[in-house]
Amino acid sequence: xxxxSKIVEKIRNAxxxxxxxxxxxxxxxxxxxxxxxxxVIGFFDGVxxxxxMVMGAHLSGKSSPELILTAGVATALALGxxxxxxxxxxxxxxxxxxxxxxxKMLLRDTKGCTIDRAHAFATYVSSxxxxxxPIPAAIVPLSPYLFLPPDEAFKATMLVGFSLLFLVGTMMGxxxxxxxxxxGLRMVIAGLLTLALVTLLSPSHVV
Numbered sequence: 001x002x003x004x005s006k007i008v009e010k011i012r013n014a015x016x017x018x019x020x021x022x023x024x025x026x027x028x029x030x031x032x033x034x035x036x037x038x039x040v041i042g043f044f045d046g047v048x049x050x051x052x053m054v055m056g057a058h059l060s061g062k063s064s065p066e067l068i069l070t071a072g073v074a075t076a077l078a079l080g081x082x083x084x085x086x087x088x089x090x091x092x093x094x095x096x097x098x099x100x101x102x103x104k105m106l107l108r109d110t111k112g113c114t115i116d117r118a119h120a121f122a123t124y125v126s127s128x129x130x131x132x133x134p135i136p137a138a139i140v141p142l143s144p145y146l147f148l149p150p151d152e153a154f155k156a157t158m159l160v161g162f163s164l165l166f167l168v169g170t171m172m173g174x175x176x177x178x179x180x181x182x183x184g185l186r187m188v189i190a191g192l193l194t195l196a197l198v199t200l201l202s203p204s205h206v207v
Contacts, residue, residue: 047137
C-alpha cells in the first residue's frame, strides 16, 4: 500500500508540475490568443474548402456520394497536414524571434531556459490546433452524403457548412464582445462570396 501511495503521489506531483509549467508558458507566450486565431483560420478554411469542392463537383454533374466522400476526406486530411506544417514553420520563426527579444531584454544568454521551452510549447500547440481545426470542419458537412441522395445531400451539405460558419462567427463575436449575430453573418457572407466566385470561375461553364 505504501509503494502504491508513493507512486500515486509521484504521478500527482508530476501532473501538478506539468500543469504549473503549462500555465507559465501560456502567460509568457499568449498561446490562447494565438491558438484561437489559428483555430478560426483553420476551421474557416476547412469549411470553405469542402463547400467549394462539393459545389465544383455538383456543377460538373459528377457528384456521386462515393466520389464526394472519398475526395472530401482526402482533402480534409491534406488540408490539416498542410495547415499544421505551415503553422509550425511560421510559428517556429516567430516564436524564436520573440524568445531572442526576451533574452535581449534580460541582457544575458538564457538559452535552454523557461523562455525557450515556453516558445517551443507555443509553436507545437499552435501548429497542432491549426492542423486539427480544418479536419472536422471539412468532414462534418460531408455527412449528408452518407444517407441522402446526391441532390438532397448537396443542399444539406451547404446548410451544415454555413451553419458551422455562423457558429464559429458567433463564438468569435462573443470572445471579442461584439454583436454575435453580426459576427456570425460576416462569416456566412464570406462563405457566400467565396462560393459565388467558385461558381463563376468553375470550368463547367466552358466544358
